[in-house]
Amino acid sequence: MIKVGIVGATGYTGIECVRLLQHHPQITITSLYSHQAVDKDVVDIFPGAKNLPPKFEAFDPKKKTDLDCLFLAVPHGTVHPMMSDLLTLECKIIDLSADFRLNDSSLFQKFYLEKHMNPEQLTGVPYGLPEIYKKEIKQASFVANPGCYSTASILALYPLTKQGLISNAVIDAKSGVTGAGKKASEGTHYCEVNEHLSAYNTNAHRHQAELKEHCHCDIVFSPHLVPMSRGIIASCYITLSNSLNYDDVQAIYTEFYNEAPFVEVHGLDHKATTQDSVGSNTCHITLKQVTEKTVILFASIDNLIKGASGQAIQNMNLMFDLPETMGLPQIALRI
Known part of the structure; x- marks a missing residue:
């Protein structure tokens, strides 16, 4: 053991x-x-x-x-x-x-x-995002686990940025209150959060530094705090550098994440929701609108699991040459 x-x-x-x-x-x-x-x-x-x-x-x-x-x-x-x-x-x-x-x-x-x-x-x-840096993680004795917002956002953009296909992107990301950590602050008191939605650190959030290093395109990042305990949904509005149709984009994402056990790619008929992800280590990416130069997609994760502890265990599994999925939930709680 x-x-x-x-x-x-x-x-x-x-x-x-x-x-x-x-x-x-x-x-x-x-x-x-x-x-x-x-x-x-x-x-x-x-x-x-x-x-x-x-x-x-x-x-x-x-x-x-x-x-x-x-x-x-x-x-x-x-x-x-x-x-x-x-x-x-x-x-x-x-x-x-x-x-x-x-x-x-x-x-x-x-x-x-x-x-x-x-x-x-x-x-x-190594940066501990297994879907992109698995080889480096497997060989490492020390791994840096990514941030929660950056996990969702990089997984959302990377298949396109890897091919230089994004000119710029706007990410509107919403997180549950546990993303702020356990230490009490005025902004996370019940009466401050309940029944309110607030934007904060627009284009200045710390996780934007990770986006800068791993997604080589212009990004405007706007995080929001929502009155729920956990979960993140990143709404990504992407301007392409080349013309692509929906089938092109879906093929890029499906192929890139074909061997990623904790990423699911969904099409037009799927409703993007944190309900897909909360309680699991899975990132759900939903492709919606694609015009010649515009893509809209959504990425949802559990900020405490795929955005933190679950991903850390996923990295541990790789570092010890264990099955990547061992001990980790792939199906969400749903309720």
């Missing part, structure tokens, strides 16, 4: 890692780390859970462990200061923070407003 530890085990993505890994046949969770819950009983957060360690621990990157795999479900700015110590650990690491998603330290500083303390490591860490 693969011995796993999770840092940040009491945050939303950490909790989701624990929940999903409980069903993984090749995993045993031997360490749960949380600086907010050190020495507290694990059953207080995970009542009824079996085969978990009894207490939460403090994580010390300098302390050697017998772990085979470590998940870092922590906020940005946490990992890059400790990277030198992490690299001495004899285990594979999946980083769910934003600290090593980008290749360019100046881009990190621009979007995250802090100087990167290990910029020389940035280009050596």
